[in-house]
Amino acid sequence: MAFLEVSDLRVSFPTEDGLVEAVRGVSYELGVGETLGVVGESGSGKSVTHLAMMGLLPETARVAAGRLAFEGEELLEMDEARRRAMRGKEIAMIFQDPMTSLNPFSTLGTQIAEMLRMHQGLRGKALVDGAVRALAEVGIPKPEIRIEQYPHEFSGGMRQRAMIAMMLAGHPKLLIADEPTTALDVTVQAQILELLRGLQEARGMSIILITHDLGVVAGQAHRVAVMYAGRIVEEAETRTLFARPSHPYTRGLLSSIPRLDRDEEQLVPIPGTPPDLLHLSGGCPFRPRCSFAEPACGESEPALREIGPGHRIACHVDLPALLKVEEAK
Amino acid sequence: MKPRSQEELERLLSEAAKVRGNSLWKDAMRRFKKNFAAKISLWFLVLLSLLSFFTPLLPFAPPARVRLSEQFQAPKLELIREGWSKAEYHDLGWLSSKMVDLRASLFGTKEIGPILGTDSKGRCLLSRILWGGRVSLLVGLVATLVSLLVGVSYGALSGYFGGWVDNLMMRIVDVLYSIPFIFLVIFLMTVLRENQDLLEQRFGLDRMMLFFAVIGLVYWLTMARVVRGQVLSLKHKEFVEAAEVMGASTWRILRQHLVPNVLSIVIVYLTLTIPRVMLFEAFLSFLGLGVQPPDVSWGILAAGGIDAINPIHVYWWFVLFPGLALGFTLVALNFLGDGLRDALDPKLKDR
Amino acid sequence: MKRNRPELRIRDLQVFFPHKPRPIRAVDGISFVLHQGETLGLVGESGCGKSTTARAVVGLAPVTSGEVRLEHPEAFETHRGKPSLSFRRRVQMVFQDPYASLDPRNTVGQILAEPLEIHRLAKGKNKLLRCTELMLQVGLDPRFLNRYPHEFSGGQRQRIGIARALALEPEFLLLDEPISALDVSIQAQILNLLQELQGELGLAFLFIAHDLSVVRHLCDRVAVMYLGKIVEMAPKHELFERPGHPYTQALLSAVPIPDPLLEEARKRQVLQGEPPSPERIPKGCAFAERCPKVSERCRIETPVLEERDSSHWLACFEV
Numbered sequence: 001m002a003f004l005e006v007s008d009l010r011v012s013f014p015t016e017d018g019l020v021e022a023v024r025g026v027s028y029e030l031g032v033g034e035t036l037g038v039v040g041e042s043g044s045g046k047s048v049t050h051l052a053m054m055g056l057l058p059e060t061a062r063v064a065a066g067r068l069a070f071e072g073e074e075l076l077e078m079d080e081a082r083r084r085a086m087r088g089k090e091i092a093m094i095f096q097d098p099m100t101s102l103n104p105f106s107t108l109g110t111q112i113a114e115m116l117r118m119h120q121g122l123r124g125k126a127l128v129d130g131a132v133r134a135l136a137e138v139g140i141p142k143p144e145i146r147i148e149q150y151p152h153e154f155s156g157g158m159r160q161r162a163m164i165a166m167m168l169a170g171h172p173k174l175l176i177a178d179e180p181t182t183a184l185d186v187t188v189q190a191q192i193l194e195l196l197r198g199l200q201e202a203r204g205m206s207i208i209l210i211t212h213d214l215g216v217v218a219g220q221a222h223r224v225a226v227m228y229a230g231r232i233v234e235e236a237e238t239r240t241l242f243a244r245p246s247h248p249y250t251r252g253l254l255s256s257i258p259r260l261d262r263d264e265e266q267l268v269p270i271p272g273t274p275p276d277l278l279h280l281s282g283g284c285p286f287r288p289r290c291s292f293a294e295p296a297c298g299e300s301e302p303a304l305r306e307i308g309p310g311h312r313i314a315c316h317v318d319l320p321a322l323l324k325v326e327e328a329k
Numbered sequence: 330m331k332p333r334s335q336e337e338l339e340r341l342l343s344e345a346a347k348v349r350g351n352s353l354w355k356d357a358m359r360r361f362k363k364n365f366a367a368k369i370s371l372w373f374l375v376l377l378s379l380l381s382f383f384t385p386l387l388p389f390a391p392p393a394r395v396r397l398s399e400q401f402q403a404p405k406l407e408l409i410r411e412g413w414s415k416a417e418y419h420d421l422g423w424l425s426s427k428m429v430d431l432r433a434s435l436f437g438t439k440e441i442g443p444i445l446g447t448d449s450k451g452r453c454l455l456s457r458i459l460w461g462g463r464v465s466l467l468v469g470l471v472a473t474l475v476s477l478l479v480g481v482s483y484g485a486l487s488g489y490f491g492g493w494v495d496n497l498m499m500r501i502v503d504v505l506y507s508i509p510f511i512f513l514v515i516f517l518m519t520v521l522r523e524n525q526d527l528l529e530q531r532f533g534l535d536r537m538m539l540f541f542a543v544i545g546l547v548y549w550l551t552m553a554r555v556v557r558g559q560v561l562s563l564k565h566k567e568f569v570e571a572a573e574v575m576g577a578s579t580w581r582i583l584r585q586h587l588v589p590n591v592l593s594i595v596i597v598y599l600t601l602t603i604p605r606v607m608l609f610e611a612f613l614s615f616l617g618l619g620v621q622p623p624d625v626s627w628g629i630l631a632a633g634g635i636d637a638i639n640p641i642h643v644y645w646w647f648v649l650f651p652g653l654a655l656g657f658t659l660v661a662l663n664f665l666g667d668g669l670r671d672a673l674d675p676k677l678k679d680r
Numbered sequence: 681m682k683r684n685r686p687e688l689r690i691r692d693l694q695v696f697f698p699h700k701p702r703p704i705r706a707v708d709g710i711s712f713v714l715h716q717g718e719t720l721g722l723v724g725e726s727g728c729g730k731s732t733t734a735r736a737v738v739g740l741a742p743v744t745s746g747e748v749r750l751e752h753p754e755a756f757e758t759h760r761g762k763p764s765l766s767f768r769r770r771v772q773m774v775f776q777d778p779y780a781s782l783d784p785r786n787t788v789g790q791i792l793a794e795p796l797e798i799h800r801l802a803k804g805k806n807k808l809l810r811c812t813e814l815m816l817q818v819g820l821d822p823r824f825l826n827r828y829p830h831e832f833s834g835g836q837r838q839r840i841g842i843a844r845a846l847a848l849e850p851e852f853l854l855l856d857e858p859i860s861a862l863d864v865s866i867q868a869q870i871l872n873l874l875q876e877l878q879g880e881l882g883l884a885f886l887f888i889a890h891d892l893s894v895v896r897h898l899c900d901r902v903a904v905m906y907l908g909k910i911v912e913m914a915p916k917h918e919l920f921e922r923p924g925h926p927y928t929q930a931l932l933s934a935v936p937i938p939d940p941l942l943e944e945a946r947k948r949q950v951l952q953g954e955p956p957s958p959e960r961i962p963k964g965c966a967f968a969e970r971c972p973k974v975s976e977r978c979r980i981e982t983p984v985l986e987e988r989d990s991s992h993w994l995a996c997f998e999v
Contacts, residue, residue: 016360041863141953155954156726185725186890187951190934194950212864215893215936219943238940256868258897260920260935261942267897269868273833335809341822342805342812350787350827567781571844574738575795576768585794589785 003206004030004174008066011045011052020277022048024230027066027304032173035200035207037221037238039214039253043274045230046210050176054093055083070174089119092172096179098163102151108135109147112166119170130169138165139195157188161195171203178210193220214257218242223310226250229275229285232304236311246320247313248290284316292317357593360672367668370661377658381463385428388436389453390443391417392460393623396451399443404454404646407442414438419623446646448633454646457625458654464626465655468541468610469603475545476602480552481595485587487553488560489579499557502550510547510609517543518618540619544606555598559591593673600666604659611655627655686752688714688737688771688852688884693746695729695736704958706732708908709746711985716851719878719885721899721916723892723931727958728905730888734854737886738773739763752851769799772850776857778837782829788815788840789825795847814843819873835866839873846877854886859894871898892935896920901991904928907958907966910985914992924994926971965997973998 011023023045030036040046052063053075068075070091078086087093095101103111112131116122122130128147135143138161151159160180168175177196181189197220200207209220217224218238225235226249234247245251252270272289283298284290290297296316304312307320361367380387394417415433445455487498521539563569563586572582607627613619614628622629630651638648695707707729714720722730735741737748743761750757750767757767775781782791792811796802802810808825815822818839829837838858845853855874859867871894878885889895895902896916903913904925912925923929933949953970956962962969964979971978977997985995 041865155957157954185955186892187725187930187934188954189936190948190950191952194948213936214864214938215943218938218940219936242938242940253864254938256865257938258871258893259939260893260896260932260937261939264897267868267871269872270865271869273835273866274863338809338812341816342808342825345789345812345823345825348823348826350824350831352787352828353784353830356830567775567777568783570740571773571775571781571841572783572794574740574768574773575844575848576763576765576798577794578798581798585786586783590783 002029002069003032003034003071005067005069006049006053006065007068009049009052009068010062010064011048011057012062014060014062015278018278021280022230022277023052026227026230026232028225028232028235030174030206030208032206033200033204034223035209035221037217037224038208038210038227039212039217039224040227041212041274043229043277044227046227047178049227050093050178050208050210054087054091054176055080056093088115088167088172089170090172091174091176092167092170093176093178094160094163094167094180096182098156098159099151101163101166102159104151107148107150108154108162112147112162112169115166115169134165134169135162137199138162138168139191140165157184157191160184160188160192164192164195164199168199168203172205174206174208176208176210179212180209181216182211182213189216196220214253226253229277229280231285231301231314232312233286233315234311234313235304236308240308240311244308244311244320246307246311247315248292248317248319249286251319252289284314292319292322353593357672361668364668364671366664367672370664370668373657373661374665377462377661378466381459381466383428384459384463385421385425386432386435387459388413388432388440389456389459390440392452392456392625393417393419394452396447399447399451400449401642401644402443402447402451403644404444404446405442406444408444409439410442411438411440413440445650446644448647449636454650457630458627458651461625461627461630461651462654462658464537464620464624465607465610465628466658468544468626469607471538471541472544472548472606472610473599473602475542476547476549476552476606477595477599479546480549481556481588481591483549484553484556484558485560485583485591488557489564489583489587491561491564495557499554502553506550513547514543514613515618518613537620537624540610544609547609548602548606552595552598552602555594556591559594560587563587563590597666597670597673600662600669604662604666607655607659607662627651631655685716686750686770686851686884687716688886689747689749689751690714690733690737691747691749693733693736693748694744695732695741696744697742699959702959705908705961706741706958707736708961710905710908710910711746712903712910712913714852714884714886716884717878717882718901719887719899721895721902722886722888722905723890723895723902724905725890725931725955727907727955729908729958730905731856733905734773734856734886734888736761737854738768738771750852765799769848770850771852771854772845772848773854773856774838774841774845774858777861778834778841779829779861781841782837784829787826787828788832791829791840792844792847795844799848801848810847814847817846817877818843833866834862835869838862838870842870842873842877846881849881850883852884852886854888856888857890858887860889860891867894874898892932893937904931907955907961909966909995910993911967911995912993913985918989918992922992924988924992924999925996926973926999927967930970930972965995971998 007027009023009026012019012021026049038046051057053068057063063076065076109131112134113127116127116130120130131147132143135146140146140158140161151162154162181192184192193216196207199205209217211217221238223236224238224241225232226247227233228249234241234250241250245254255268256270258264258267270289275285284301287293287297294317302314302316304314306312390413415429418429421429441455443453445458447453483498487495569582569586572586610619610626611628611631614626615632620626620629634648634651691711693707693710696703696705710733712720722733724730732741736743739759739762748759750770757764759767789808789811792814793807796807796810811825812822815825820836820839832840859870862870875898877883887895887899899916901913901915902919903910904927905911906927912919912923912928919928920932923932930949930951933946937943951970964981965983968974968978975998983995983997985993987993
């Protein structure tokens with residue numbers, strides 16, 4: 001039994017222009033103490049997938065799955081009470097904007113204390129000490145003073161740490177981090193990522209790290225899943241993915257981003273624009289932008305298939321073989 | 330990219346001319362059309378306006394004709410009868426007068442009977458509702474227009490200039506806001522009434538127009554605030570900054586960028602102000618401060634309606650029909666305003 | 681003395697914003713030169729003043745002191761906050777947000793025509809032809825001239841923004857984080873477009889960004905800012921391979937690289953603390969409280985930007 005098992009997750013939204021299928025069959029597994037990097041651009045469905053997991057989508061969203069199990073328990077069959085109990089205690093989520101989780105009208109101390117009281121049953125002096133400790137654990141200096149302050153008195157990086165402290169107060173086993181550092185300066189980003197690594201080691205926590213930044217996953221994740229148009233198109237151990245990217249989209253992404261450590265002669269952009277989820281044609285959604293497309297790609301959407309140990313891609317084309325032939329020429 | 334020849338550019342240009350983009354207005358119209366209540370309301374108001382405009386042309390009884398022999402008649406289905414005469418109208422404007430003349434030649438002395446009943450002086454209620462509607466709708470329109478012109482200019486300038494200018498202008502608005510409107514209007518109307526003849530001779534303003542203007546001057550304040558707020562937030566948008574970087578003059582920025590983007594909120598606000606103005610007029614006329622007999626407005630009718638309720642005879646038609654007329658109109662305006670607001674909501678389409 | 685090539689010279693620029701108890705020193709005395717055809721990258725984290733610098737150059741932020749000077753063979757233009765129309769013809773700006781930088785109520789044609797109208801460069805049919813030409817230049821189908829911004833994607837809107845900036849045929853283009861708001865797969869398209877345009881039109885770019893990988897790719901020279909001052913300025917390879925200032929070093933070490941083996945092997949220099957806000961700039965070197973090489977002198981005196989090697993400028997006592 002995997003720690004987190006996702007099988008054929010689907011999410012759709014009715015909009016005034018029609019039904020949008022934001023997530024179209026996502027499946028993966030996550031182990032204890034593992035970090036999974038989920039990479040994608042806007043419209044890939046990477047955030048919606050995990051909001052659905054947490055039950056945080058609006059009422060109008062339709063969520064369905066073959067299986068969505070956390071430690072064996074089916075998430076979609078839970079009632080609201082159980083869901084709420086799980087949130088924070090077992091699964092927690094942090095976001096790009098800490099102000100989505102922080103109440104601007106109460107002090108940090110009050111907010112963290114509320115979490116500690118709810119999830120750890122602390123009271124009185126133990127509660128105050130717990131709050132101070134929680135802030136210290138995320139690297140906020142002078143926590144005794146900070147607990148009396150309001151979120152607006154914190155800088156961006158501090159707020160992010162405060163949100164992490166709050167969300168981790170219940171010692172969750174799984175942390176879903178949705179673009180936690182995208183809005184932060186690069187030096188602060190490095191601090192936060194280091195903090196998350198440290199917390200993971202100390203607590204044996206699993207992390208799902210959602211981002212669009214391939215550099216971030218390279219340094220943080222054990223495994224990476226690349227999403228496009230609501231599905232996973234490639235999944236592998238981090239080293240494998242970067243050494244042998246086998247889906248045209250993954251390759252396209254890697255050749256189009258400039259690197260800090262070397263000069264690129266030419267960036268090779270992926271032509272075209274991200275897909276319109278309202279009007280997906282029958283075949284592979286990446287086809288309009290793919291330089292390796294074959295006739296089969298227009299007919300049916302490829303399913304995930306294994307091409308190596310722990311390495312899956314959703315593609316009709318055998319890219320590695322194709323590239324070997326190119327190289328041989 | 331290779332340089333293009335003149336001919337090629339011209340060809341592309343002519344193709345471009347065939348393409349019409351979907352402006353935000355078009356999108357808004359599309360959304361509006363999906364709103365059933367708003368559409369019905371719009372039709373209702375259009376029909377009502379047309380009916381009001383052409384009232385002098387239509388074969389109704391004169392609204393101010395007193396016939397004590399027919400007083401307090403309940404509604405009866407007497408569709409056509411004789412007895413109409415052009416002489417029983419007064420104070421008609423040029424256009425109305427021409428329309429009545431035309432009516433005379435079309436329908437002669439025939440008129441539509443008291444199908445909604447008569448009032449305490451025997452005047453036809455149906456006719457009074459229609460003629461009253463003209464006044465009430467006109468008040469709504471003119472007063473709102475005045476508030477629009479004053480409010481938008483004031484608010485836009487205040488918002489764009491910002492700084493101490495904005496502060497000063499808004500403090501003035503605050504002060505004016507704190508004066509209870511009723512006192513202001515009563516004061517102005519009283520003063521104006523005393524000097525009515527003078528104003529009429531000197532400036533050619535009749536009391537009706539004055540009344541409209543006074544109401545408009547009272548209602549511009551909120552419009553100014555709303556526009557100023559919108560301009561303040563627009564001012565810092567990057568597309569305004571881009572225009573500044575290019576060297577656009579203040580005038581150009583106001584005209585090209587600020588006003589069109591404020592327009593949608595102004596339109597919504599307009600349609601929601603009209604009912605308030607109409608109610609205000611009804612209220613004032615009810616108090617005897619607005620429209621004076623023999624002119625009639627829905628407010629006067631409402632006042633008359635109250636007299637109608639006494640324990641002996643309940644002249645229910647006095648209250649019901651004017652009430653329905655005013656009620657439906659206000660509801661329609663509100664639905665229209667809501668529909669416009671939902672349609673024009675400036676949420677960018679895709680992000 | 682007349683110059684042969686046009687240059688944009690910023691001299692001792694200071695931009696202060698009124699505030700209590702002390703004004704905010706967003707830009708605190710910086711100087712640099714942008715030569716025709718070159719790309720200068722201006723990098724730094726939030727609050728460093730890089731955007732404010734660009735805004736001051738085009739007149740969107742007040743110039744408290746110092747000078748912005750444009751020198752070209754015909755004459756020179758100076759401004760201290762209010763650029764003249766002829767300055768604006770030669771120095772234009774591309775904005776960050778492709779959604780907010782275009783007026784949603786104007787067609788693309790109207791957006792592109794506006795600079796031509798303001799500067800009276802073309803009228804009637806010629807104006808429209810020029811707009812058509814501009815669209816082609818940035819890779820857009822000119823048949824969409826009558827469409828509205830919301831009918832285009834983010835990347836296309838940014839192209840429109842670039843076309844608009846090019847309408848006046850400027851020599852200097854200031855780009856304020858022009859690709860940060862775009863999807864990753866689109867960023868490369870726009871970067872390539874910018875390089876192409878630079879080659880074709882001989883433009884000089886002042887490229888403001890926080891993404892150092894992009895800066896490495898695009899820029900010839902780079903200036904690093906911290907709290908309103910330039911702390912290091914050098915040609916690209918010098919800066920990236922031999923960074924002198926401790927802040928630059930920390931900055932470079934914090935940038936993630938899409939290579940897991942490299943990431944693991946890297947020695948991270950994780951800075952403690954955060955940049956102090958521009959409201960409370962400390963005495964001495966602004967970086968002192970976070971600097972691994974700080975000394976007593978750093979806390980008292982403020983280092984000045986000086987040229988160390990050829991073209992490599994540094995403001996530090998300890999290096």
